[in-house]
Amino acid sequence: MKVLIIEDEKAMAKDMCTFLEKSFYLCDIAYSANEGNNLMEENQYDFILLDLGLPDKDGLEVLNETKKMCPNAAYIILTARGDLDDRIKGLDLGADDYLAKPFSLLELQSRMQAITRRRSGNNDPLIELGDFYLDLNKRAVWFEKKDIELSRKEFDLLSYMLLHKNRPLTRFQLSEHIWGNFSDDEYDSNYIDVHIKNIRKKMSVHAPVDWLQTLRGIGYKIKI
Amino acid sequence: MKLLTKLTLFITLSKLLIVVLFVVMLPLLVNRVSFQYTNYYLGEQKKKVLAVIQKNGVDYYLQGDSAYGSYTMLKEEYISLFPAGNQVVSDTIETSQRIVDNDTLNYRVLTHTLTYGHQHYLLEIGKTTATIGEYNHLLQRFTLYILIGLIAISIIADLVYTNVLLRPLARIVRTKLVDRKFPFKESLPPVKTSTSDFKYLDNSLISLMEKIHEAFDKEREFTSNASHELMTPISILQTNIENMMVDESISEAQQEKISAMMKTLNRLKKIVHSLLYISRIENDQFAKNDTVNMHTVVTEVMDELSHRLEINDIGFTNSVSMNAGVKQVNHDLVFQLLYNLINNAIRYNKPNGFIQVMDQYTPGEHYTLLIKDTGIGIPPEELTTIFNRFKKSGQQGGEGYGLGLSIVKSIALYHEFEIKVNSELGKGTVFSIEIPWQMMAD
Incomplete structure (x- = not known):
């Protein structure tokens, strides 16, 4: 998958690139709207991550233009402005999603994955996890055709960890994903432990869950 | 007390005092005036008598007798003339008794020494004191009536004038101070006044x-x-x-x-x-077009917070009436407001504690939502500052109130809700949100 990052903060753009390349995305970086236009003329992209606060042009205008150049790409708007109006306008202009700075790279990747899943339809939504299978569309977990009942938050947690498998995830990153803006620092991260305990309890009845590792003092990791 | 009331009271009381003083002093004054008038009258009489004596001669009156006396039928006045020997006294006016026809009466008497030929005569002109005070009562009553009338007119005039004078002040208070909402966004025209x-x-x-x-x-x-x-x-x-x-x-x-x-x-x-x-x-970036059902919003908040309730073993009841609708609000903000308050109620609760959200109707005034917890409570000295930004709780146990309650305050202010807090240390806290009655949906 090819990704174009249009972002004038160089450090930020590079960090996004580094992170996404670990998940086997190919990244190009443009530091201005102009550079972005040049790159789009030469390449086709699956994802365009567009910062709205560009130095040379208004972000929403850029979105309007690039939509014409790269109609098939998925657009995710990134902005520090946080204005409700911009968000609505962005989505009206055909952006697929919206992330307010500062955002977690994990969240960015999970949004990108969600868009991919949405666009590919129902093709092969089953993901293997040890002896289990996850159906992201039906939001269900199976073991040998047996349905394992997880709560909404437990399923969210499990699928998020699975999406970022083999990466250490801190409690804050997990609670931020589950509770979004309502997450409450230290307070909520303790609830993550409770949810993980429940997931282990419900799944280990059927098969070992040693792929779900606890990282002392940090958080959790799915290792497969 | 209002300035107008104070002025009215002062004006009325000061004028009443004048009336009372006047009433006390009136008999004295009237007496004085009538005595002075009598003195003047006696003097005038004397002049007339002297003129007549000058014309007719003393002997015309004495007619051989040694003395002359004349009085009116009711003995109200008398004139007497008798030789005075060598004794010459200057004119005196005094009140003394005279016996007239065996009656002893009080007279105001003018005594004058008259020299006619080589002979000195003593002329006395008297007027009974009883007749002097004759008109006093009438005079007193009459002056009193006039005075009261004048005072009444002046009180009314004063009151009307002060009322007119103070009207701009009332207008300033009404338009500039009463019901003005912080941060005073609209600037108002100056009140017209010549003061x-x-x-x-x-x-x-x-x-x-x-x-x-x-x-x-x-x-x-x-x-x-x-x-x-x-x-x-x-x-x-x-x-x-x-x-x-x-x-x-x-x-x-x-x-x-x-x-x-x-x-x-x-x-x-x-x-x-x-x-x-x-x-x-x-910055007014949230539209206030939503109509929300309070019971539903509380349920939404509880869904979001249920995991925290479960883990801390805290009981919860939503006793908000099912049909409590509030209009012209922003749903997300109302949600956030209740979320922050209920979240605090959980965070500062005790294990096995309890939280109750309920409501009260004060028709015509406001609708009140109450969030009651059995938590650790807030010390009285902190109650006034908990809504301030970055105010930390003096109590141990974490990060203090942070910005959660500042957000609550901002949302309340934005919607013109009033937030009140009551707390008893160690027993619990009640936050109440008063929503203006006109915001209630029908």
């Missing part, structure tokens, strides 16, 4: 409120700008740290440190987020 003191007061109030509004605007702008400027470096830090976390060359000990950094960064992010949120509320 320079009121003009000065009015202009001072206008410029004071403009200054307050300006200062508020500046603070709002600063918060908004500063928060936005902070967002970019925080973003860079966050992506940087996240990349470090997944770096395979990093040891577990280092990962733990990175995790701690992430936690601190998260706190910073939360603060900036909250500040931005407050500045967005203060």
